[in-house]
Amino acid sequence: xxxxxxxxxxxxxxxxxxxxxxxxxxxxxxxxxxxxxxxxxxxxxxxxxxxxxxxxxxxxxxxxxxxxxxxxxxxxxxxxxxxxxxxxxxxxxxxxxxxxxxxxxxxxxxxxxxxxxxxxxxxxxxxxxxxxxxxxxxxxxxxxxxxxxxxxxxxxxxxxxxxxxxxxxxxxxxxxxxxxxxxxxxxxxxxxxxxxxxxxxxxxxxxxxxxxxxxxxxxxxxxxxxxxxxxxxxxxxxxxxxxxxxxxxxxxxxxxxxxxxxxxxxxxxxxxxxxxxxxxxxxxxxxxxxxxxxxxxxxxxxxxxxxxxxxxxxxxxxxxxxxxxxxxxxxxxxxxxxxxxxxxxxxxxxxxxxxxxxxxxxxxxxxxxxxxxxxxxxxxx
Numbered sequence: 001x002x003x004x005x006x007x008x009x010x011x012x013x014x015x016x017x018x019x020x021x022x023x024x025x026x027x028x029x030x031x032x033x034x035x036x037x038x039x040x041x042x043x044x045x046x047x048x049x050x051x052x053x054x055x056x057x058x059x060x061x062x063x064x065x066x067x068x069x070x071x072x073x074x075x076x077x078x079x080x081x082x083x084x085x086x087x088x089x090x091x092x093x094x095x096x097x098x099x100x101x102x103x104x105x106x107x108x109x110x111x112x113x114x115x116x117x118x119x120x121x122x123x124x125x126x127x128x129x130x131x132x133x134x135x136x137x138x139x140x141x142x143x144x145x146x147x148x149x150x151x152x153x154x155x156x157x158x159x160x161x162x163x164x165x166x167x168x169x170x171x172x173x174x175x176x177x178x179x180x181x182x183x184x185x186x187x188x189x190x191x192x193x194x195x196x197x198x199x200x201x202x203x204x205x206x207x208x209x210x211x212x213x214x215x216x217x218x219x220x221x222x223x224x225x226x227x228x229x230x231x232x233x234x235x236x237x238x239x240x241x242x243x244x245x246x247x248x249x250x251x252x253x254x255x256x257x258x259x260x261x262x263x264x265x266x267x268x269x270x271x272x273x274x275x276x277x278x279x280x281x282x283x284x285x286x287x288x289x290x291x292x293x294x295x296x297x298x299x300x301x302x303x304x305x306x307x308x309x310x311x312x313x314x315x316x317x318x319x320x321x322x323x324x325x326x327x328x329x330x331x332x333x334x335x336x337x338x339x340x341x342x343x344x345x346x347x348x349x350x351x352x353x354x355x356x357x358x359x360x361x362x363x364x365x366x367x368x369x370x371x372x373x374x375x376x377x378x379x380x381x
Contacts, residue, residue, distance in 0.1 A: 047249030059084030110351025130380030230276030
């Protein structure tokens with residue numbers, strides 16, 4: 001390798017790590033046609049959220065017997081919804097959105113995944129094919145059908161966005177940020193190489209749109225990722241959707257405190273997303289889902305184990321006009337009950353609807369997907 005090319009390669013690597021740049025920026029910041037202003041944000045909660053501690057069926061007489069410790073810890077602080085359901089007290093911002101008809105909790109949903117493995121369950125959720133395909137995601141297929149572009153706020157491309165050519169990734173760097181002088185020198189170095197120069201300028205543009213933070217401890221926290229995500233969506237008209245992910249939901253023990261912290265972080269992050277999107281919030285739908293739920297009964301260590309059905313949320317500034325199955329400011333979905341005969345395998349909440357059917361409803365109303373197009377995204381729906 002010639003010395004000049006070697007130096008330029010090293011400098012290019014420096015920019016990728018130092019500049020909070022997109023890991024795959026080529027083509028993202030330019031588009032041959034103006035993109036639709038209708039945005040989707042897809043949020044995956046990894047680890048299986050306990051829906052009975054999140055969207056709480058406080059009308060169920062058996063809940064205090066099934067969960068003597070967990071229910072007792074929140075029952076006097078619950079945030080009321082309709083039909084006897086309540087939100088966990090940590091979800092204050094989501095409750096405000098619910099009252100403003102900007103949120104719809106959906107109960108007793110499942111993907112059809114038949115086992116209880118986190119990784120396989122997440123892959124199944126992201127693939128959306130009825131079988132796991134790690135190289136084809138439902139959101140990527142949707143982007144290809146409508147010729148839209150997506151962004152994953154993640155270190156690598158998640159399965160949801162794999163398989164097509166219309167998705168890129170961005171994640172904040174934990175390394176010290178380079179000075180403007182370094183970037184000026186790199187621009188001079190790349191003056192005669194249009195490919196490197198374009199990559200550098202695109203990376204710097206994305207860094208400017210996403211913003212930076214001086215608190216290294218906060219980088220990677222959901223609230224900060226949501227803030228950067230909103231800035232990228234709002235400032236880059238070619239991005240039609242974005243994906244966020246948040247881990248830490250596997251609460252086998254000490255669930256009371258752990259889930260409170262998780263829900264608080266999620267609640268703050270969604271509120272930040274709304275705030276930073278500004279007027280764009282009215283054109284945005286947020287879909288929040290997890291791979292499966294948790295057992296109805298609490299275990300001996302103050303937690304819950306892997307289950308089947310869970311809950312999901314759909315939010316957005318124009319949700320009341322979405323139409324279809326999703327009802328703004330209402331708890332949606334068919335409740336199966338918590339008696340022993342109502343439970344799946346006498347241990348789990350029974351799934352009464354498909355998570356993918358609700359996602360399909362969003363695609364149909366928000367991005368005008370036809371039935372044939374939905375069949376291409378979710379062939380087993």
